[in-house]
Amino acid sequence: MIEGRATSRYIRTSAQKAKLVLDQIRGKDITRALAALKFSPKLIARDIEKVLRSAIANAQQQEGFSGDVDRLYVASCWANQGPSMKRIRPAPMGRAFRVVKRTAHLSVGVAERPVKSRAAVKTAPAKAARPAGKSKGAETTPEAKD
Numbered sequence: 001m002i003e004g005r006a007t008s009r010y011i012r013t014s015a016q017k018a019k020l021v022l023d024q025i026r027g028k029d030i031t032r033a034l035a036a037l038k039f040s041p042k043l044i045a046r047d048i049e050k051v052l053r054s055a056i057a058n059a060q061q062q063e064g065f066s067g068d069v070d071r072l073y074v075a076s077c078w079a080n081q082g083p084s085m086k087r088i089r090p091a092p093m094g095r096a097f098r099v100v101k102r103t104a105h106l107s108v109g110v111a112e113r114p115v116k117s118r119a120a121v122k123t124a125p126a127k128a129a130r131p132a133g134k135s136k137g138a139e140t141t142p143e144a145k146d
Contacts, residue, residue: 004060081105
């Protein structure tokens with residue numbers, strides 16, 4: 001199975017915000033993932049799209065790639081917390097408030113779906129039908145005798 005991975009480090013956003021967008025594309029085909037990123041209102045989606053396109057290009061350069069980009073899907077994607085920049089903001093009465101500017105490391109991995117042969121595809125056995133007259137919610141207790 002062909003895989004490609006790309007990482008972008010020190011992106012100026014929090015990992016929590018990036019994970020919201022990454023959860024939307026995990027496991028999807030490349031075309032659906034790119035469409036979801038393009039129309040996402042989150043600003044981090046642009047950076048994730050760049051990393052995804054880089055992972056696709058890395059997968060295409062692998063030895064043994066079939067050449068069919070439509071078979072690729074987002075196999076794994078995650079965001080780890082990077083170093084935080086600490087800044088000081090003036091506050092009333094001579095105090096100072098600390099501002100933490102967070103960064104994140106984005107990683108996206110794509111893989112090629114295996115080709116399904118017709119001989120390997122089997123139909124699932126049909127479920128047994130319920131006996132006539134008995135529904136799922138029907139009571140099965142016998143009536144009390146006098």
